[in-house]
Amino acid sequence: MKNKQVTVMRIALSFLLVAGFAVQAVAGETYKMGLSLAITGPTSDVGSPYAKGAEDYVKYVNDEKLLGDDKLVCFIRDDGYKTEITKRNFEDFLDEEIVFYLNYSTGSTMALRQDFQEEQIPVLPASFHAGNLEGNDYIFLPIASYSSQAVGLAEYVAANHKGSGKPKVALFLHPSAFGRAPRDDVKKSVAAGLGIDLVEIVEHGKDLDNTAMLKRFQSKGVQYVISQTVQPPVATMLKGAQSLDMIAKTYGEAGKITFLGCHYGGGPALVSLAGSAADENYYWTTSYKMMTAKGPGRDAQFALAKRYGRDDKLAKDANYTNGIMVAQVAVETIRRAKAKGKKITRAVLYEELLAMNGFNAYNTLTTVGPVTFSKTDREGVDTLQLYVSKGGLFYEVGAPFESEYVKKIKQ
Amino acid sequence: MSYFLQLVVSGVVVGSIYALSALGFVLIYKSSRVLNIAHGQIIATGAFITYALTVFAGIPIVLAFLLSMVITFCLAMSVERIFLRRLIGEPIISVIMVTIGLMSIIDGLIYLTPFGSENFSFPEFLPKTPIAFWGVSMSWTQMVGVVITFTMIGGFTWFFKKSTVGISMRAVSDDQFASMSVGISVPKVFGLAWATAGLTAAAAGGIIGNITGLNFDVLHSFGIIVFPVVIVGGLDSILGAIVAGIIMGLIQQFASGYLDGKWGLFGTADVLPYIILLIILLFKPHGLFGIHEIERV
Structure with missing residues (x-):
């Protein structure tokens, strides 16, 4: 009798073990x-x-x-x-x-x-x-990379500048490794023949006002500012430029500044922050698709x-x-x-x-x-898309592209 | 010449906003000798309340701005009543530690709302066309900011010099025991100091938010950015806050306008205020207008 009980218990235990493994497998x-x-x-x-x-x-x-x-x-x-x-x-x-x-x-x-x-x-x-x-x-x-983004924007500026001579460009950078990331590659690209005149490279602070910087840009004939930073300093700069009536209403408008930005320096969140200062004619590049596409x-x-x-x-x-x-x-x-x-x-x-x-x-x-x-x-998506803000939304400009000069300087 | 004038105008605009932001520190310190480390968070709270009243409750922005000052007035008074009143007479470092704790609590509460991690901007209600004169430009937002700042500073200067309550607050600042002996309620004065500081913080938040957009990180950092202004002006001087604010605004503009980009220099506008702070404190340890107390034993 006792042996029978032990056998039943063994069978039950085996069944439970098998069932347990089966559940785990499922x-x-x-x-x-x-x-x-x-x-x-x-x-x-x-x-x-x-x-x-x-x-x-x-x-x-x-x-x-x-x-x-x-x-x-x-x-x-x-x-x-x-x-x-x-x-x-x-x-x-x-x-x-x-x-x-x-x-x-x-x-x-x-x-x-x-x-x-x-x-x-x-x-x-x-x-x-x-x-x-x-x-x-x-x-x-x-x-x-940020380098591809910033150099890509500079290439667009060089290719689409409407005035005579080389377009005058300033870089507006975050004061960190993140902001400085593309600085040297932009310089190398210019040295390798990229047709822009790199007038100034500015690392911003926690400014409430960028009047002095913007006026300095204007006095040096800067027509394009490429930002590699986060949205708040870009928003403050754009609002300042708006109050000085400096924002170009069309791309490359003479006497005004056309603002462009890399991934974290633009997008819908920038428009949320800067309002009307960013909702028209702000150029931005990223490899992500926008919700307008x-x-x-x-x-x-x-x-x-x-x-x-x-x-x-x-x-x-x-x-x-x-x-x-x-x-x-x-x-x-x-x-x-x-x-x-x-x-x-x-x-x-x-x-x-x-x-x-x-x-x-x-x-x-x-x-x-x-x-x-x-x-x-180990750079995932190689292509970038240029977007421009219209009515607060970002729309595609042209087809996706790859930065030619980043390839050149890395050879 | 117009370049110089532009820098002067922008310096005064920025400086007056610094002065308004610094006023909250001064008001509290003037009456209670407490340095409120959470002031930047109160500035941000004021800005977000204005936004919420305007956008979520549909209240016209001017009214929302005034209402937010009233709400922040009450909130700051409650904060003093709940957290700080029990600390009257305790070592000053304990009170400062409480304001640091308060900063973390307000941070945490704001991060529970969309304001903690999203960007917003106030609905635009002023003309977009800048005001231009003598080759100088300024936005309507900046103009309104300057007018509000000087109105408030003028009002508080009168309040402390002429009104009974203001004089009571100054008396408490000078000597709490002597004030009590003539029947002034020290706890009430402390409450009022915090409340008025809250009111100015809401005004500052509304103006800064209009200039930079509403980003929590940017707004609360003003509590630190105006610190050199508070110290240079003298912790207990409203006039000091105004003068130091405008000096700092002008220094930043001139540094950025005339030094940046030359001799490989950049970011001088961020560094110079602290250099000036150190130099001034070397010669005037109580700031430009701070009261130098002489204790006789």
């Missing part, structure tokens, strides 16, 4: 990635929509089972734009055994690049500084925002797109590795990223060109 694997960024503090106007973009896309992936029965967890933590907190967050994420990491600022990306190298973890930052790629192998820029990318982004209860302002924000896009690349990398039957590890995802080129390039729909990475190219 539930699938869980992959973890981390995102540390400024949801509060300086640049939180960028970090907050960025975080929401990544969060919504990860929810969508899980809800729609884009990774089959496997689940993706994205830890999102605020670092208040402080590198020491970013490092702590990153270390906490490592304890959670993340396989992919999304970083944010130029400063923290530069500071942690040795950590990324040691951990051998693929990293996509929100910073597009080409210098991030130096001295390590694991950082990948999602889109064209009709197509499947726009429709999908609106649908995603609506699905997760986001408002219209967020749905149109370029940094919401930015957050979606980096999560898309991470998910696509995992999906490709899974499709090959590989176990998802940092090393496997790194190899998958490096193989994302040629026929394997990834078309995200949220960018103006495909994401391509290889051992010699």
Whole structure:
């Protein structure tokens, strides 16, 4: 009798064990990635929509089972734009055994690049500084670098200047590694024959008024100002230029200044801040598609925002797109590795990223060109799109382009 | 010549806004000897209240601006009543630490709202065409800002010199025990000092918000940016805040206009105020107009 009871118990226990493993198999694997960024503090106007973009896309992936029965967890933590907190967050994420990491600022990306190298973890930052790629192998820029953006804008100025002689250009830069990122490449491009006269390079402060700077520009005949900074100083400069009646009403208008900006120095959030000073004739470049560009990318982004209860302002924000896009690349990398039957590890995802080129390039729909990475190219989307503001919205100008001089100076 | 004049006009505009922002520090310090580290956060709160009243509640912007001053007046008074009144008589460092805590609390509360991480701009209600004279340009926003600033500064100068309440506040600042002995309510004076500082902060926030747009990081940083103005002018002097504000505005414009771009110099407008601050404090440790108290034992 006792033996019979033991046998029944053994069978029941075996059944429970088998059932347990079966349930685990059905539930699938869980992959973890981390995102540390400024949801509060300086640049939180960028970090907050960025975080929401990544969060919504990860929810969508899980809800729609884009990774089959496997689940993706994205830890999102605020670092208040402080590198020491970013490092702590990153270390906490490592304890959670993340396989992919999304970083944010130029400063923290530069500071942690040795950590990324040691951990051998693929990293996509929100910073597009080409210098991030130096001295390590694991950082990948999602889109064209700040250098490509600034030089690309300068090329547009050189090609479309209406007056005689070389167009006089000033650079308006953030006083940090982020702002200075394209400075030397613009100078090198000019030395290599780019047809602009680089009159001044200004690193701004926390100014309430830019009258002196703008008047100085005017006295030196500056007709174009290219900004590589965040939106608030650009807004203050534009409002100042408006009060001095200096903003060109048409591109290159003689005696006035045409303002242009790189990714973080423009977009819908700039119009929200600067109002009428930015809602007409502000030129801006990025690799992201704008919500004014009709197509499947726009429709999908609106649908995603609506699905997760986001408002219209967020749905149109370029940094919401930015957050979606980096999560898309991470998910696509995992999906490709899974499709090959590989176990998802940092090393496997790194190899998958490096193989994302040629026929394997990834078309995200949220960018103006495909994401391509290889051992010699860790700048994702190579193409840029020029936009101009009209009635407060940004519209495409011409076709997507690549900076010719950045290629030249890097040869 | 018009370049010089333009720099003077812009310097006075910027300087008067600095003076208005600095006034909040002075009002509190003048009556309670407390340095309110959270002043930048109150400036931002005032600006956001004006925006919310205008855009979300549909109240005309001028009325919203006045209402926000009233609301911030009441909020600042409540802050004093809840957090600071218990600290009367405690070491000054404890009170300053409380204002640092207050700064974090207000930061946290604002980050819970869209104002913490989104950009906004006030609806435009003034003409876009700049005012031009003698080759000099200024926007209507700047003009209105200067008028509001000087009206408020004039009003407060009169208030402290002529009104009974203002004189009571000065008396409390001079000697709390002597003031109490003649029947002045020190706690009420402290409350009123905080409230009036809140009122000026809302005015400053409204003006700065119109010039820069509404970004929390930009707005609250004005609490730090005007610090040299407060110190140079003298922590307890309204006249000092005005003079130092305008001096700083002019120095910044001239530095940016005449030094930047030459000899490889840039960003002098950010550095020079602090150099001037150090030089002035070397010769006048209480600021240009600060009261130098002599204690006899």
